[in-house]
Amino acid sequence: MADIQGSNRDYIRDGDEIYRRSFAIIRSEARLARFTPVEERVAVRIIHASGMVEVADDIAMTPDFAETARAALRAGAPILCDSKMVANGITRARLPADNAVICTLDDPSVPDLARRIGNTRSAAALDLWRAHLAGAVAVFGNAPTALFRLLEMLDAGAPRPAAVIGLPVGFVGAAESKEALIADGRVPALVVKGRKGGSAMAAAAVNALARDAE
Amino acid sequence: MADIQGSNRDYIRDGDEIYRRSFAIIRSEARLARFTPVEERVAVRIIHASGMVEVADDIAMTPDFAETARAALRAGAPILCDSKMVANGITRARLPADNAVICTLDDPSVPDLARRIGNTRSAAALDLWRAHLAGAVAVFGNAPTALFRLLEMLDAGAPRPAAVIGLPVGFVGAAESKEALIADGRVPALVVKGRKGGSAMAAAAVNALARDAE
Numbered sequence: 001m002a003d004i005q006g007s008n009r010d011y012i013r014d015g016d017e018i019y020r021r022s023f024a025i026i027r028s029e030a031r032l033a034r035f036t037p038v039e040e041r042v043a044v045r046i047i048h049a050s051g052m053v054e055v056a057d058d059i060a061m062t063p064d065f066a067e068t069a070r071a072a073l074r075a076g077a078p079i080l081c082d083s084k085m086v087a088n089g090i091t092r093a094r095l096p097a098d099n100a101v102i103c104t105l106d107d108p109s110v111p112d113l114a115r116r117i118g119n120t121r122s123a124a125a126l127d128l129w130r131a132h133l134a135g136a137v138a139v140f141g142n143a144p145t146a147l148f149r150l151l152e153m154l155d156a157g158a159p160r161p162a163a164v165i166g167l168p169v170g171f172v173g174a175a176e177s178k179e180a181l182i183a184d185g186r187v188p189a190l191v192v193k194g195r196k197g198g199s200a201m202a203a204a205a206v207n208a209l210a211r212d213a214e
Numbered sequence: 215m216a217d218i219q220g221s222n223r224d225y226i227r228d229g230d231e232i233y234r235r236s237f238a239i240i241r242s243e244a245r246l247a248r249f250t251p252v253e254e255r256v257a258v259r260i261i262h263a264s265g266m267v268e269v270a271d272d273i274a275m276t277p278d279f280a281e282t283a284r285a286a287l288r289a290g291a292p293i294l295c296d297s298k299m300v301a302n303g304i305t306r307a308r309l310p311a312d313n314a315v316i317c318t319l320d321d322p323s324v325p326d327l328a329r330r331i332g333n334t335r336s337a338a339a340l341d342l343w344r345a346h347l348a349g350a351v352a353v354f355g356n357a358p359t360a361l362f363r364l365l366e367m368l369d370a371g372a373p374r375p376a377a378v379i380g381l382p383v384g385f386v387g388a389a390e391s392k393e394a395l396i397a398d399g400r401v402p403a404l405v406v407k408g409r410k411g412g413s414a415m416a417a418a419a420v421n422a423l424a425r426d427a428e
Contacts, residue, residue, distance in 0.1 A: 009369075009394070011362045011387050013333040018359070022385040051383040051409035086412065088298040119227040146233070148225045155223075169265040169414070171236040173225050180223070195265035198414050199299065200383070 022048055023214060038066040040150040042208040046192065049089075049204035058193045065163055065188040069137055070209045072162035078102055078132045079206060080161070082122055082168075083142040089203025094210040104128035123149035134159035137209075140166050144173030147181060154186055163188040165205045167197035193196030224302035236262055237428060244270040252280040253255040256404065256422040263303075263418035264410070272407045279377055279402040279408075283351055284423045292316055292346045293420060294375070296336055303417025308424040318342035338364035348373035351423075354380050355416030356388030361395060368400055377402040379419045381411035 006179075012018050021062070023044055028196050030053040043059050073079075083085040087103045089113035095101075104125040114124035122143030129138070138161040140147045147166050154160065166189055167183040168174040178191035190205060191197075226232050233270035237258055244267040257273050293416040295301040301317040309315075318324070318339040324368075328338035336357030343352070344367075352375040354361045361380050368374065380403055382388040389403050392405035404419060405411075 009366055011359065011390065013337065013359055015334045015359075018334075018386045025385040048384065050413070051385065051388065051411060077284055084302040085417075086298045088302050089413075120229045120232075123227065145225065145227055145229075148223055152223055170262065171239045171265065172232045175263065176225065196261070198412070199264060199303075200412050200414065203299075 005033075019214065026053060029053040032056055034087045036066060038209075038212075041212070041214065042066060042190065042205050044214075045070075045204040045208035049200040050196070052196075055192060055196060055201075058196060059190070060182055060193055061190045062182070062185075062188050065190050066209065068188040069163035069165070070188075072137055073097065073099060073136060073206075073210055077162055078136045080104075080132055080136050080138045081202075082125070082140045082146040083198035083199055086139050086141040089141075089199055089207075091207050093208070094207050096210055099210075100132075102129070102132055105192035119149065120145040122146040122179060126153060128151055130158060131179045133161055135162045137206065138164045139202050139206060140164070140168050140177075141197065141199030142168060144168040144170065147177040148173065151177075151180055153183055154184070158165050160187055164190070165202055166191045167202040167205070169195065169197035171195060233428065240267060240296075246270060250280060252284060252423075252426075255426070255428065256280060256419050258428075259373040259418040259422035260406065260415045263414040264412075266273045266410075269406060269410060269415075272410060273404070274305055274396055274407055276396070276399075276405045279404050280313075280423065282402040283379070283404075285378035286349060286351055287311065287313060287420075287424055288347075291376055292350045293342050294346055294352045295416075296339070296349050296360040297387045297413055299413035300353050300355040301415045303355075303413055304420050305424070308421050313424075314346075316343070319346040333363060334359040340364055340367060344372060346347055347375055350375045351420065353420060354378070354382050354391075355411065355413030355417050357380060358382040358384065358391035361391040362387070363368055364373050365398060368398075374401055378404070379416055380405045381416040381419070382413035383409065385409060 018162045026047045078100040081103040087101050110121050110125050114121045123145040126149045164187050175194050181189050226327045287309045292314040295317040301315050324335050324339050329333045337359040340363045378401050395403050
């Protein structure tokens with residue numbers, strides 16, 4: 001279709017075609033052979049969100065992660081997000097059961113709670129996840145302190161989520177929090193090892209698990 | 215302070231200290247010598263958001279970008295965002311003039327407009343930027359089509375933004391849209407060359423320019 005501006009810059013304007021070509025490029029370049037079909041779709045979307053095929057080599061999932069998280073979403077599990085960026089990156093139209101997408105970071109009680117527990121607001125916000133935690137999909141795209149806090153809550157007997165997407169990013173605590181999650185073994189988990197991660201990758205993992213269709 | 219859960223996992227819980235250590239690690243590892251002081255703060259925050267010191271080498275700014283964007287924000291420029299993830303990543307408390315943060319993607323007119331112009335919704339949403347565009351800071355963390363669309367609007371005589379943060383991510387059009395922006399020369403611009411980019415890096419650049427204090 002003609003552009004109403006009359007401009008003739010040469011680029012692909014069809015969103016579906018952009019997705020198809022992007023996924024084809026990723027599958028031609030990334031090392032994906034070690035993944036199951038469901039895991040592979042998760043890996044492809046994480047790569048798509050980051051622009052980096054090499055991140056495939058840093059993705060680690062417990063063997064039960066992909067199927068468990070996929071089944072939990074189909075069964076209507078709430079999706080608990082450590083940041084609004086993660087919540088905003090989740091494509092609501094892909095969710096299989098009109099799943100609740102919850103971020104408690106802006107709750108007015110969080111700053112006081114953070115002072116009381118001597119931790120970040122991101123970590124304190126998790127104390128408000130408690131009522132939703134059993135069987136939920138917990139998603140971390142920002143704060144290592146929040147992921148560490150979840151492990152502490154599990155240590156203290158908090159209800160277990162069905163699966164954890166652990167993708168905090170950064171230079172202090174991110175790699176360590178993800179190592180702790182994978183070593184923990186109590187809940188099915190996905191991480192990108194090392195410093196890389198972020199809200200876009202975290203939301204992409206949810207979007208991949210939410211639907212088989214790409 | 216003792217953790218109310220009684221758990222003793224070893225990690226840094228002080229948000230300010232996490233920032234300080236993160237920025238110190240970045241400055242010790244990344245190649246930042248070619249940047250001016252303002253540019254360097256932008257680069258450090260982009261690296262911080264991505265977890266990748268090597269991205270420093272892919273950052274390109276026109277010589278007038280950093281000072282122009284910083285001055286525009288101080289003068290109250292609106293911040294136009296191509297996605298809600300970018301808008302949510304901007305720390306409102308850092309903005310120097312209670313700047314408006316605008317994302318038009320959810321406007322009800324956008325789907326029809328996208329069909330009419332034969333482009334993505336992200337690109338169509340830019341047609342609703344027009345009233346805010348003169349002197350604005352335009353921020354792209356997602357869609358190459360949106361960045362191409364801005365260039366088309368400028369080709370057709372649209373008002374010029376003060377500065378453009380061009381950080382679309384991905385495999386189809388992202389690298390090309392950023393090359394086109396830097397080659398364009400009409401507006402001060404920042405890009406990360408190649409496939410890398412994203413909403414977190416884009417918001418980080420705004421957060422760096424919004425305040426000199428880290």
